[in-house]
Amino acid sequence: xxxxxxxxxxxxxDRSLTEVEVDIExxxxxxxxxxxxxxVDIEELTSEEEEVSEVVEMRGRDDAxxxxxxxxSGAFMTLGAGSNAAGMTGDRRGAGRGRALRQYGSSRQAxxxxxxxxxxxxxHQSPNGMWDVTGYPENCTMSDVKxxxxxxxxxxxxDAAATAYAVLTFLGGGHDHRYPNQFRRTVQNGIDWLVQNxxxxxxxxRDRNYENGICAMALAEAYAMTNDPDxxxxxxxxxxxxxxxxxxxxxxxxxxxxxxTTSDARNDSSVxxxxxxxxxxxxxxGIDVGSGMEGARNYLNQAWKASNTVADITDPYTHRSGFPxxxxxxxxxxxxxxxxxxxxxxxxxxxxxxxxxxxxxxxxDVMARALDDREADYQIDTWPVNTYYLYYNTxxxxxxxxxxxxxxxxxxxxxxxxxxxxxxxxxxxxWDYDGTRFHGHQVGRLxxxxxxxxxxxxxxxxxxxxxxxTQRVIKAQ
Numbered sequence: 001x002x003x004x005x006x007x008x009x010x011x012x013x014d015r016s017l018t019e020v021e022v023d024i025e026x027x028x029x030x031x032x033x034x035x036x037x038x039x040v041d042i043e044e045l046t047s048e049e050e051e052v053s054e055v056v057e058m059r060g061r062d063d064a065x066x067x068x069x070x071x072x073s074g075a076f077m078t079l080g081a082g083s084n085a086a087g088m089t090g091d092r093r094g095a096g097r098g099r100a101l102r103q104y105g106s107s108r109q110a111x112x113x114x115x116x117x118x119x120x121x122x123x124h125q126s127p128n129g130m131w132d133v134t135g136y137p138e139n140c141t142m143s144d145v146k147x148x149x150x151x152x153x154x155x156x157x158x159d160a161a162a163t164a165y166a167v168l169t170f171l172g173g174g175h176d177h178r179y180p181n182q183f184r185r186t187v188q189n190g191i192d193w194l195v196q197n198x199x200x201x202x203x204x205x206r207d208r209n210y211e212n213g214i215c216a217m218a219l220a221e222a223y224a225m226t227n228d229p230d231x232x233x234x235x236x237x238x239x240x241x242x243x244x245x246x247x248x249x250x251x252x253x254x255x256x257x258x259x260x261t262t263s264d265a266r267n268d269s270s271v272x273x274x275x276x277x278x279x280x281x282x283x284x285x286g287i288d289v290g291s292g293m294e295g296a297r298n299y300l301n302q303a304w305k306a307s308n309t310v311a312d313i314t315d316p317y318t319h320r321s322g323f324p325x326x327x328x329x330x331x332x333x334x335x336x337x338x339x340x341x342x343x344x345x346x347x348x349x350x351x352x353x354x355x356x357x358x359x360x361x362x363x364x365d366v367m368a369r370a371l372d373d374r375e376a377d378y379q380i381d382t383w384p385v386n387t388y389y390l391y392y393n394t395x396x397x398x399x400x401x402x403x404x405x406x407x408x409x410x411x412x413x414x415x416x417x418x419x420x421x422x423x424x425x426x427x428x429x430x431w432d433y434d435g436t437r438f439h440g441h442q443v444g445r446l447x448x449x450x451x452x453x454x455x456x457x458x459x460x461x462x463x464x465x466x467x468x469x470t471q472r473v474i475k476a477q
Contacts, residue, residue: 091460092174092225100460104398105409109417110456113429116420117453118173120429121166122186124446129189130197131166131446133158143425150444156205158443160197163190164211164218165450171221172457178226191222195234202234202241208260209245213274216242217281224285232287239282242275243292249329253302255295256329265330267299269323273342273392280349297350300343303327304358307337316360320368340365341378341389344396353465354400363400366393371407377437380411383419387431387451388438394455399464416452 091100101111124136124147132139133150140146150158167190175181177188194215198204203212216238223231247256249265257272276296279289308321323343325336344362352359369378370393377386378393390412397408421427433441433448441447454461 091463092172097174097460100463104459105406105413106456106459107413107417110413113417113420114173114453114456116422116429117431117449117456118170118175118183118429120449121169122183123426125166125186125189129163129191129193130159131162131190133162133443133446136162136446137426140426142428145425145427147426147430147445150442150446152442153440154443157208157211158205160194160204161211161214162443162446162450163193164215165447166190167194167218168214168221169450169453169457171218171225172454172461174460176222176225178228187222191219191231194219195231198234198238202237202239209242209258209271209275210260212238212242213258213271213278217274217278220278220281220285220287223287224281227285235282235285236287239279239287239289239292242278243290246292246295247299247329248295253295253298253329255291255298256302257296257299257327265328267303267327267329269303269325269327269339269342269346272296272299273346276346276349293350296346299327300346300350300352300358302329303334304343304362306332306334313357313361316355316357316364318364319361320365321358321361322365323362338377340369341392341396344400345392348396348399348465351465354402359400363397363404366397367404367407371411380408380415383415384432384435384437385415386437387433387441387448388436391451391455394458395462398458399462401464412455416456420452 091097100106121131123140123142124131126132126135126139133154135149137146137149150162152158153161167187170176170183170187170190175183175187177184177191194204198215199207201207203209204215205211216235219231219235219238222228223235242258245262246258247263247265247267248254249256257267257269258275259266259268260271276293279292279296283289283293303324304321306327307324313319313321322337322340324334325339327334340362344359344366347356347359347362354360366378369375370380374381377389379385380390380393394408394412397404416431419431421430421432430445430449431452433443433445436448
């Protein structure tokens with residue numbers, strides 16, 4: 001099959017959105033958003049497949065979603081440590097979403113891009129509910145011009161991860177499988193596939209912790225958002241399996257991170273990052289995560305210390321620090337202390353907030369690599385970018401907030417809007433993956449589109465951990 005080249009540059013197509021005025025005062029002190037007059041909330045539109053009467057009955061409930069919905073345990077508050085602050089996702093719908101979009105600098109074009117990406121995912125879902133790394137282009141009937149299949153990590157592992165990525169993208173946009181919305185059945189079918197293809201052990205595919213973490217996160221978020229009793233057991237089983245594989249290094253640290261399978265000492269940040277996010281999502285829904293988060297905090301602290309000359313890192317305004325790709329807890333060996341993106345994001349999910357020396361100096365490092373040095377894996381000026389780092393960095397810098405977020409958002413948002421494919425064919429709503437650099441990007445357009453859309457959902461996907469406080473803004477140097 002001949003893959004068509006990208007279309008010539010053209011004016012972006014107008015993707016109109018239904019506008020709903022939002023008149024809510026922002027509850028925290030923040031710097032002015034990049035787009036100051038943004039006042040649109042995206043109305044939940046129903047597809048022709050959804051029952052109109054059901055939608056009418058539920059209309060108007062979105063205002064309550066942000067405060068009380070999803071989980072009944074008061075879980076949906078902010079990121080951070082502790083059971084009382086375990087929740088995360090209260091701004092994904094309704095008035096909370098509209099407020100977050102204005103407050104943190106989204107735009108109508110960015111929301112239109114997210115909507116187009118979700119429609120792209122919906123068109124490419126297989127009849128059995130999965131997103132097939134190699135077969136997904138054949139599911140689209142929009143045109144005879146087809147997207148290209150993925151070329152690496154095909155098969156059980158790639159399909160499981162791609163399906164979980166897609167489900168997370170719908171959930172991130174506030175579309176779950178229980179409450180009426182235009183993608184409800186799409187999400188239901190994706191979740192059903194994940195449940196049906198879960199191994200007895202609690203894993204997926206070849207039972208690697210990387211894919212297991214992504215899939216567990218998708219189930220955990222779906223459970224936390226809906227309290228669907230059918231998801232509790234498979235979610236708990238997935239989490240238990242990950243906890244059973246947590247590294248303890250002979251008990252020296254009381255639990256650490258994760259490797260691809262079982263390991264006595266090798267802590268892999270790319271794996272541990274997904275597992276930490278899965279545990280946090282599970283914790284938000286009341287799933288038992290044991291001492292997994294405490295162990296992960298040990299890992300973050302110890303790996304950070306092993307990668308940096310800690311005595312020289314004292315100034316949160318100017319000093320920089322990194323985080324390793326791997327750290328051996330027994331030998332002390334580290335590899336590639338340039339995974340700051342992952343370390344920063346893990347710190348957010350593990351409850352390290354503004355002012356923490358680890359978080360501040362890793363944020364300084366990310367900003368310098370991306371906006372000052374414009375390193376190939378960190379730059380966000382021109383497409384293609386390393387979409388894996390983009391996802392982690394955007395989550396982390398958003399949570400750190402302040403001037404850093406203002407600068408980051410000014411680059412990230414419009415880059416993604418401008419680089420999204422706009423056409424009348426199968427590609428419309430996706431992002432090209434060629435040149436996106438990270439190990440595994442050859443899975444293809446499914447992954448590049450997921451990472452880009454998730455990054456554009458950052459404004460409302462997870463409420464900032466310090467949103468209930470007056471923010472202490474540290475200016476990036």
